Structures are given as C-alpha cells and as structure tokens.
Amino acid sequence: MKVRLGAAAVVLAASAAAGQTTNDPFPDPIPATEGVITVGVVEFASLPFVDGQSPRMMRLVDEPGTGRLFVSDMWGLVYTVSYDGGTVTQYLDMREPRWSVDVEASRRERGFQSFAVHPQFGIPGTPGFGKLYTYTDTSNTEPPADFVPDGGSDAQDTVLLEWTAADPNAAVYDGGAPRELLRVEQPFRNHNGGQLGFSPLATPGDPDFGLLYIGSADGGSGGDPLDLAQNLGSILGKVLRIDPLGSNSANGQYGIPADNPFASDGDPATLGEIYAYGVRNPQRFAWDGRNGNLFLADIGQNIVEEISLVPRGGNLGWNDWEGSFRFISRRAVSLVDPRGEPGLSYPVVEYGQLDPLLQSRSMATGLVVYRDDAVPQLENLVLFGDGPSGEVFYFSADDLPAGGQDAMRRVLFEHEGETKTLLQMIQEQNFLQGRAPVDRADVRLDTGPDGRLFLLNKHDGVIRRLVP
Numbered sequence: 001m002k003v004r005l006g007a008a009a010v011v012l013a014a015s016a017a018a019g020q021t022t023n024d025p026f027p028d029p030i031p032a033t034e035g036v037i038t039v040g041v042v043e044f045a046s047l048p049f050v051d052g053q054s055p056r057m058m059r060l061v062d063e064p065g066t067g068r069l070f071v072s073d074m075w076g077l078v079y080t081v082s083y084d085g086g087t088v089t090q091y092l093d094m095r096e097p098r099w100s101v102d103v104e105a106s107r108r109e110r111g112f113q114s115f116a117v118h119p120q121f122g123i124p125g126t127p128g129f130g131k132l133y134t135y136t137d138t139s140n141t142e143p144p145a146d147f148v149p150d151g152g153s154d155a156q157d158t159v160l161l162e163w164t165a166a167d168p169n170a171a172v173y174d175g176g177a178p179r180e181l182l183r184v185e186q187p188f189r190n191h192n193g194g195q196l197g198f199s200p201l202a203t204p205g206d207p208d209f210g211l212l213y214i215g216s217a218d219g220g221s222g223g224d225p226l227d228l229a230q231n232l233g234s235i236l237g238k239v240l241r242i243d244p245l246g247s248n249s250a251n252g253q254y255g256i257p258a259d260n261p262f263a264s265d266g267d268p269a270t271l272g273e274i275y276a277y278g279v280r281n282p283q284r285f286a287w288d289g290r291n292g293n294l295f296l297a298d299i300g301q302n303i304v305e306e307i308s309l310v311p312r313g314g315n316l317g318w319n320d321w322e323g324s325f326r327f328i329s330r331r332a333v334s335l336v337d338p339r340g341e342p343g344l345s346y347p348v349v350e351y352g353q354l355d356p357l358l359q360s361r362s363m364a365t366g367l368v369v370y371r372d373d374a375v376p377q378l379e380n381l382v383l384f385g386d387g388p389s390g391e392v393f394y395f396s397a398d399d400l401p402a403g404g405q406d407a408m409r410r411v412l413f414e415h416e417g418e419t420k421t422l423l424q425m426i427q428e429q430n431f432l433q434g435r436a437p438v439d440r441a442d443v444r445l446d447t448g449p450d451g452r453l454f455l456l457n458k459h460d461g462v463i464r465r466l467v468p
Contacts, residue, residue, distance in 0.1 A: 021332040023303055025325055026352040026405050030393075035409035037377050037394065038419055040467040044454065045085040047461045050075045054435075056105075057456035059114055059195070060446035060463070065122020066169050069448055071456075071463065074111035076103035076136065080171075081463070083449060092163065092173040094136060099177060102140040104156045112136040113158065113193025116212060118244075119202075122168045127245050128210060130165035130175065135214065137192050145185035146251050147235040149219055151226045152187020159183045160196075160214070162244060181244060181254045184235055188220030194282040201287055211257055213275065214240040215282035215296070222330055223301060224319035229278050232262060232270040237318065239282060239296065239310055241275035249273070261313030278316040278344070284367040284384075284444070285310065288397055295348070297364040297384055302330045303354075305364035306347035307384055309400075314345040323350040324403045339403060349395050351386075351405040359440065363387035366444045369397050372451025375466050383411065383445055383453075390422035390441025390457070413466075422455060422464075429460040 047055040056074035060081075063070055069081040070091065078092040094101045094112065105111035113135045120128030141157050161178035186192050194215020202208040218229045218237035229237025246255015256263050256272040263272035281299035288295070294310040304323030308316050320326065324346050325333035339346045353362040366385030370378045381394040392411040401407035412419050427437035442458035453466040 020335050021328060022335055023331055023333075024352050024354045025304065025323075025333055025335060025338075026355070028406070030351060030355050030357050030405055030408055030410070032357060032410070036412055037409070038412050038414055039375055039377055041413040041415050041425070041455070041464050042467055043462050044465040045081045045088055045463045047071065047073060047079055047088060047463070048090075049461060050077070054459050055461045056111065056442070056458040057461075057463070058112070058444060060444075060448065060454050060456060061115070061117050062448045063117050063121055064449065065120075070115070070117055070132075072112055072115050072134075074113075074458070075105050076101070076112045078115060078132075078134075078173075085463070085465075089171050091171075092132075094134065100140070101136065101159075101161070101178070102138045104137040104139040107189060109190045110137045110156065110192060114196040114215075116196035116198055119198050119210065121165075130168045131244070132163045132165065132173075133181075133196055133212060133244060134161045134163065134178070135159075135193055135196050136161070137186070141185070143180075143183060145183045147182070148185045149187045149226055149228060149234060149236060152185075152219065152221075155186050155189040155220075156192070157183050157185055158192050179253070181242075182249070182251065184216070186219060187226060187236075191217035191220035191281045193217060195284050197285060199287055201289060201292055207257070207259060210243065210245065212242050212244045213285065214242070215279070215285060216240055217281045218279070218318065223327070224280065227319065229280065229318045230315075230320065232274060232277060235271060235273065237277060237279055238271075238274050239276040239279060239285070240273045242273055275312065276310045276314040276316065276345075278314075278318050278320075280318040281363075283363070283365045286367040286369050286382075288369040288382075289371045290397070293369070293397075295367055295369060295382060297367045299363040299365070299387075300353065301327065302361075303333050304347075304350050304352060305362055305386070306350040307364060307367065307382070307395075308345055308347045311345055315343065317341075317344045317346065321346075323347050347403050348400045349382075349384075349393075349405065349408055350403055351393075351408060355405070357389065357391055357410075358386055359388040361388060366392070366446075366456075368445045368447055368453065370447075370451075370453065371397070372447075374451030375453055375468055377468065378411070378453070378466070385443040385445055387442050388440040390426070390443045392422065392443065392445070392455075422457065425464070426457055426460045426462075429462055433460065
C-alpha cells in the first residue's frame with residue numbers, strides 16, 4: 001500500500017520557486033558556549049581490538065537478572081562487562097563457523113547492527129529465559145528472504161536471530177545454534193539496520209511486555225530511490241514491533257501483536273509488523289520512563305538530522321520530508337510551508353549538517369531520556385549525539401521543542417582537569433595506543449544500573465562513564 005497525500009506536486013512547485021530551496025535551512029548556528037553543561041567522565045572498561053582493528057561498539061545493555069552489562073561490537077561479537085568495569089569477557093562470537101551466520105562487516109555501515117536481551121533472560125521458568133536477539137548483516141544470501149524489495153542488487157541480507165543460553169549466568173554463551181526469526185533482502189550496501197529493544201516500561205501482564213521493537217532502515221543508496229519508507233507493504237523504512245516468542249507471522253517464526261496499527265486494518269497490502277513508518281536510518285530509539293514517550297534518532301540525507309516522537313501508526317515523513325522540510329534532493333530541501341502536511345510526526349529537535357560545530361555527513365545517534373539523579377546536571381533531559389563529531393547535545397524532556405535547533409545545547413566533558421569533547425579524548429587515547437589519531441568519534445550513549453550513563457565509540461575501545 002502506497003501513502004502519498006499529494007506531496008510530489010508541492011515539491012515540484014517548490015523547486016521551481018526562486019530562492020525557496022536551500023541546503024542549510026537553519027540560519028543561526030548551534031550555540032558553542034551558551035547553555036553548555038559540563039560533566040565529568042571516567043574510563044570504565046575497554047574492549048579488545050579485533051584482528052588489529054578497534055572494536056566498533058554499538059550498544060550497551062544492562063541485564064539485572066545476571067548482574068552484568070552486555071556490549072556489542074559491530075565486527076560480530078558480544079561481550080559482558082561486570083558492574084564495576086573490572087571484568088570484560090567475550091560472551092558470543094557470531095563469526096565462528098559453527099554458527100553459519102557469515103557476518104558481513106565490511107565498510108562503515110555494515111555488520112552486527114544491534115542486539116537485545118529478553119527482559120526474562122535471567123528468570124528461570126519464564127518463556128524468555130536465556131533468550132538474546134541479534135540483528136546482523138550477512139553475506140549468505142542463499143536462503144530465501146522473508147522480505148524482498150522491488151529492485152536493488154541484493155547486496156546482503158539482514159537477519160534477526162534468537163539465541164537461547166542454557167545457563168544465562170554462564171561466562172560464555174552455552175546454547176545451541178540460533179533460530180532465524182526473519183530475513184530481509186537489502187537492495188543496497190548501506191542503511192541496513194537499526195536498533196533492537198524491549199520497552200523498559202513494560203512489566204509482566206502489560207500488553208507491551210516482551211515485544212521487540214526494531215528500527216528498519218530504508219535500504220540505502222540515497223533519497224530512498226525505491227520509495228520504500230512510505231510503502232506500507234515494505235518492511236524497510238519502518239519501526240517494527242513483533243512478539244519474538246509468537247508464531248502468527250507469515251513464516252511462523254514470530255508473532256504479530258494484534259494491537260499493531262496495521263495488523264487488523266483489513267488490508268492485505270499492509271504489513272502487520274509495522275509500528276510506525278517514514279524513517280530513513282533509525283539507528284537509535286529510547287523511551288521516557290516518566291510518561292512513555294518513544295523518541296527516535298533518524299539520520300538525515302545530506303541536510304537535516306532529527307529527533308522525533310514515534311506515535312503508534314505514526315508517519316515520520318521520509319522521503320517526502322527531511323525533518324520539517326519537504327525533501328527535494330540530496331542537495332536541497334524546500335523552504336515553502338515547513339511542517340505543512342497535517343498528520344505527520346515532525347521532529348522535536350533537528351539540526352543542519354553544515355553547522356560549524358559538526359563535520360560533514362553528520363548523523364543523529366545515541367539517544368537517552370535521563371530521569372535519574374546519579375548525574376544531576378543531566379536529570380530530566382533528552383541526550384543524543386552526533387556520530388562523526390562526537391558532540392553530545394541535550395534538550396528538555398518536560399518542555400518538548402517543536403522542531404529546529406534553537407533548543408539544543410552542548411554537553412562537554414571534564415577529563416584530567418580540562419574540558420574536552422569526546423573526539424579529543426579518543427584522539428588522546430589513540431596516541432597512548434600508538435595509533436594515528438582518528439578524525440571521527442562515532443558516538444553512542446546508553447544507560448546502566450543505578451542511573452549510570454555510558455559513552456561508546458568505534459575508535460579506541462574505551463567505554464566511558466559520565467559522573468557529576
């Protein structure tokens with residue numbers, strides 16, 4: 001099913017209007033010093049390098065049942081880290097031939113995209129006992145895919161796998177081969193994945209408990225050339241919501257919740273797995289523990305990066321819109337009638353890739369709604385990062401903005417008596433490692449027990465913890 005609402009005609013008219021298009025829709029830069037919050041940072045733990053290459057950390061997840069943190073490396077590994085940071089153990093290596101996963105981790109965007117630990121992982125006698133889910137690109141494209149786009153080159157597949165540990169407390173994974181839940185054929189070599197996550201707000205008995213949310217990017221290239229994000233018959237360009245322990249999907253390997261917005265709409269052309277649509281590259285989402293708001297960081301094309309709310313059944317606009325502006329091309333958005341299409345979920349905050357604080361090809365990522373007081377300066381704030389530059393920003397979780405970058409302010413870090421950016425700290429660590437300093441950070445943010453906040457990156461192997 002294709003959703004359009006007449007945007008194409010408006011875009012054509014806008015592109016013909018002199019002076020009504022731009023590649024920089026935000027005239028005022030993000031303030032460099034106004035409203036800056038400075039917090040401390042300490043080195044918490046380090047992951048080992050992989051075949052001489054730095055670990056590409058993507059996610060950190062607290063698993064309270066076994067009292068450990070789980071951390072993923074895009075090369076295809078899962079580690080556990082003790083709560084004091086003193087013990088790092090390789091838990092699972094999906095690259096081992098016995099698993100037949102064939103992780104495709106070449107180039108910057110491909111690899112082990114995300115993972116999630118079932119909320120019952122450490123609770124004996126429950127359906128989710130010992131279950132861990134991974135979402136990874138694979139070079140093995142021979143098995144038939146469950147979802148095939150109409151076009152592209154079958155660059156690789158992305159598979160959702162369920163691993164079941166015999167003893168969740170074991171130091172290393174001790175279960176059998178994974179069960180494949182779903183397989184997506186990717187039309188291009190980028191925009192393959194997105195985050196996996198279970199809602200931390202749901203408790204046993206809640207309709208949302210044990211349901212897995214999946215960020216599914218638009219399949220890549222540029223500008224969504226196959227027009228998949230607005231296509232309700234495509235799995236790509238969506239936020240999905242499934243029951244990994246169910247069986248009423250088309251392939252019988254997972255469940256489709258009955259309260260998903262398109263599960264019971266009576267239209268066979270729509271996919272019941274879809275929770276929201278119109279996203280480009282949804283690397284991160286996060287819930288607000290106080291009111292249940294679900295925020296998503298969506299990486300823009302070449303102009304606008306955005307943080308948006310994700311309502312049930314919501315349309316976040318891509319590829320008719322890039323943030324608050326009608327999308328024209330990789331080089332321009334329209335200034336005509338911003339946020340002018342009713343019914344869309346527009347960004348609460350967005351920023352331009354050309355801002356002087358950033359690098360080229362910026363990307364919104366790393367997303368936390370912080371409702372704790374362990375780092376009191378950050379309480380009641382939404383925190384997110386810009387991937388390449390390593391900049392971390394905040395805005396109020398209680399007084400949500402209505403788009404633009406005016407409400408964004410920076411978070412900087414005090415380290416060894418100096419105020420620094422994350423990229424500067426990574427470069428200093430590279431020097432100590434005898435490596436050439438990198439020019440990008442690839443920052444991610446995650447939370448742990450007792451209100452702890454962590455910074456991850458892909459270039460020095462260090463997990464950092466924020467402190468007051």
